[in-house]
Amino acid sequence: MSDPARVAAVWATGLLDTGPEEAFDDLASLAVAVTGAGRAFVALVDDRRSYWKSCVGVNARTIADRQEPVAESLCSLLIGSGQRLVIEDAAVDPRTRHRPAVRHMKIGAWAGYPILDPGGQVLGSFYVIDENPRTWSSEHLGALATLARAVTSEIGLRQSLAASRIATEAAAALARTLQDSLLPPVLRTVPGVEAAAAYLPASGGTTVVGDFYDLFHAKGAWWCTVMGDVCGKGIEAAKVTALARYTLRAEATQHISPANVLERLNSALLDQRGGERFLTAVYATFRATPSGGVAGRLCTAGHPPALIRRADGRIQKTGRPGTLLGVLPDVRLTDVRFRLHPGDALLLYTDGATEARARPGTPGPRPLLGEEGLAASLAACHGLDAAGIIDRVGRTVTRYAGSWASDDTALLALRVPPRP
Numbered sequence: 001m002s003d004p005a006r007v008a009a010v011w012a013t014g015l016l017d018t019g020p021e022e023a024f025d026d027l028a029s030l031a032v033a034v035t036g037a038g039r040a041f042v043a044l045v046d047d048r049r050s051y052w053k054s055c056v057g058v059n060a061r062t063i064a065d066r067q068e069p070v071a072e073s074l075c076s077l078l079i080g081s082g083q084r085l086v087i088e089d090a091a092v093d094p095r096t097r098h099r100p101a102v103r104h105m106k107i108g109a110w111a112g113y114p115i116l117d118p119g120g121q122v123l124g125s126f127y128v129i130d131e132n133p134r135t136w137s138s139e140h141l142g143a144l145a146t147l148a149r150a151v152t153s154e155i156g157l158r159q160s161l162a163a164s165r166i167a168t169e170a171a172a173a174l175a176r177t178l179q180d181s182l183l184p185p186v187l188r189t190v191p192g193v194e195a196a197a198a199y200l201p202a203s204g205g206t207t208v209v210g211d212f213y214d215l216f217h218a219k220g221a222w223w224c225t226v227m228g229d230v231c232g233k234g235i236e237a238a239k240v241t242a243l244a245r246y247t248l249r250a251e252a253t254q255h256i257s258p259a260n261v262l263e264r265l266n267s268a269l270l271d272q273r274g275g276e277r278f279l280t281a282v283y284a285t286f287r288a289t290p291s292g293g294v295a296g297r298l299c300t301a302g303h304p305p306a307l308i309r310r311a312d313g314r315i316q317k318t319g320r321p322g323t324l325l326g327v328l329p330d331v332r333l334t335d336v337r338f339r340l341h342p343g344d345a346l347l348l349y350t351d352g353a354t355e356a357r358a359r360p361g362t363p364g365p366r367p368l369l370g371e372e373g374l375a376a377s378l379a380a381c382h383g384l385d386a387a388g389i390i391d392r393v394g395r396t397v398t399r400y401a402g403s404w405a406s407d408d409t410a411l412l413a414l415r416v417p418p419r420p
Contacts, residue, residue, distance in 0.1 A: 004250055005272045006079075008242035009121035010046045013155055015053050017063055023154055024054040027126070027147050032056055034143045035111075035136075037128035042115070042151055043075050044124040047246070050075045051124075072101045074110050075125045082122050084113045086141065089133035108132040111141060113148035118156045126151050187215045190223050190414075192288045194386035197412040198394050200352070210237040210279065211350045211410040214245055218252040221287040224261075227348035227412055228281040229303065240277040240326075243268065248283065258283040258299035259333040262325060266301075269326035278326035282306055282319060282348055284338075286414075294340040294416055299333050301325050304351055304371070307378055309389075311343025311418065315375040318346070345389055345415035347378055352409030353393070356401040369400050386415040 010016065028040035039057035043050045050073035052058070052066040060066045070076055077095055078085040087110040090096040101107060112127025126148035187195045197213050210230025218224045226248055230240045247268045251261045262283055269277070280303040286296030298306055302324025305317040318338050323331035340346060356369040377396035381389045390413050397409055 004243055004246035004268060006121045006123075007047045007246050008239055009117045009119065010044055010123050011242040011246075012239040013044065013117070013123060013159070015044055015155070016046065016051050018053070019063070020054060024151065025056060027150055027154075028054040028056040031126070031128050031144060031147050034147075035128050035130075035140045037109075037111075037130040039129040041112075041127055041129075042124070043073070043127065044115070045070055045073065045075050045079050045122075049073075057129075068101065068105075072099060074099065074101060074107070075112070075127070078112055078114055078125045078127075079122050082114055084111075084141070084145070085125075085127075086111045086136055088135055091133070105129070106131050109134045109136065111136045111144060113145050115148060115155065116152050118159065123155065187412075188217065188223075190215070192292070192416070193223075193286075193294060194415040194417060195225075195413070196386040196390040197410070198390045200394055200398060200409040200411070210241050211352070211408045212241045212245060213348065213410050213412045214248065215412070216249055216252070218256070218285060222256060222285050223287065224248070224252045224283070224285050225348065225412060225414065226281060226283045227303070227350060227410060228279050229350045229410075230279040231277055236277060240269070240279060243272060244279060244281070252285070256285055256297070257335055258285055258297055259322075259335045261285075262299055262301050262322075262333050263331060266325040266331050267329075270329060278302075278324050280324050280351075284346070284348075286340075289339075292342055292416070292419065293344075294414070296338050296340075297335045298338055299335050301331065301333055304349065304354060307347045307349075307375060308338065308340070309345045309347065309378050309381060311341065313379050313382060315379050317371075340414070340416045342416050343418040345378075345381070345386065345413055347389070347393070348412045349374065349393075350408070350410045353397050353411065356397050356409070369397065373400070385417070386413045389413045389415065 024042045028042055031040040041052050042054040043052050049067045049070050055066055074096060087093050087096055090102045090107045090110055096102055107129050109130040112125040115123045115126055117123055187197055195215055213227045215225045228244055230237045244265060247265050251264045255261050280301055282300045282303040284296050284298040286294050289295050298319050300319035301322045305319040308316045308318050319336055320334040322333040353374050354369060354371050377393050381392050390411050393411055
């Protein structure tokens with residue numbers, strides 16, 4: 001279930017947490033009509049839940065009603081094998097008889113086929129449920145297999161349309177959904193640390209891009225934060241972004257060293273993408289200290305250095321230059337230790353911030369904001385909390401470039417509150 005490449009492919013469809021659509025509901029309704037089963041589902045399965053893009057025969061009013069935990073879903077059996085799953089009596093079949101879903105979903109018989117992405121990753125399952133035990137005929141199974149291929153084709157067509165930038169409403173909607181899914185709407189609450197982030201799209205930007213950030217708990221007292229920038233745009237960039245996020249979260253539970261985690265991300269990118277896409281990243285692990293501050297380690301991989309604003313307004317760069325990820329098997333990455341004391345803040349950013357170019361009409365050449373301009377904006381954030389810092393710095397970048405921003409910008413700040 002937690003295979004990062006497979007989960008990334010599921011998220012890259014842009015279909016998770018989206019409402020019902022006629023294209024999928026028609027196929028599910030046809031499955032009910034052909035097999036005589038009472039319910040049919042188009043399910044996409046990530047690492048946590050089985051989400052029902054279509055659920056004919058089920059009274060599902062909200063997004064929350066259209067899913068079940070992956071551990072309870074019979075889809076998990078099919079995901080692991082990538083083969084069809086046929087259950088004639090779920091209450092006695094050794095594969096399913098102990099599953100809670102058999103009882104609370106009143107499953108007598110179950111039959112389904114995998115839904116695949118163009119690369120062969122298993123995205124989920126197209127399946128039917130009968131409340132009573134039954135034997136599935138070869139005609140019924142053949143019809144299900146055909147309908148499952150139709151679902152696979154529908155998803156593949158949508159991704160192909162978006163990748164080739166064909167200007168259709170479906171491609172535009174997919175782009176917006178993907179962008180939303182790759183940036184956490186709310187950051188996790190870290191004990192003793194303020195956190196805030198923002199994504200500033202380029203002027204007129206509607207295409208999925210590769211800027212991303214994340215903040216999550218690793219293990220014990222350790223937390224992790226990352227800022228990354230994938231080369232390119234569109235569906236392929238979104239797939240790399242999703243792969244990076246899930247790989248980092250998985251490896252963070254095993255390694256405290258940021259350099260080790262980024263080395264494993266580099267290997268995953270080469271294994272899954274074959275050097276087709278690369279990314280830059282700055283990644284940090286940190287924990288609260290008994291003195292009320294934060295101690296951490298930070299590693300940069302082809303990414304701009306992090307900036308620390310001390311409580312007195314001094315700005316310090318943090319991070320040694322390292323190799324970008326996804327191109328070479330051997331990378332040069334170095335951990336740098338850092339400390340934040342009460343009132344100090346750490347700022348991570350993508351190069352859209354420093355490469356913001358002065359709007360047309362500015363006297364003389366149109367200079368870049370640069371690290372100096374960004375640092376000056378951060379230094380001016382006296383007395384501001386993390387959200388205030390992100391707002392101030394974000395407004396600096398936006399005002400500097402006006403409506404001529406040529407690149408997207410992501411910002412993330414961690415701040416240790418000053419002592420009362």
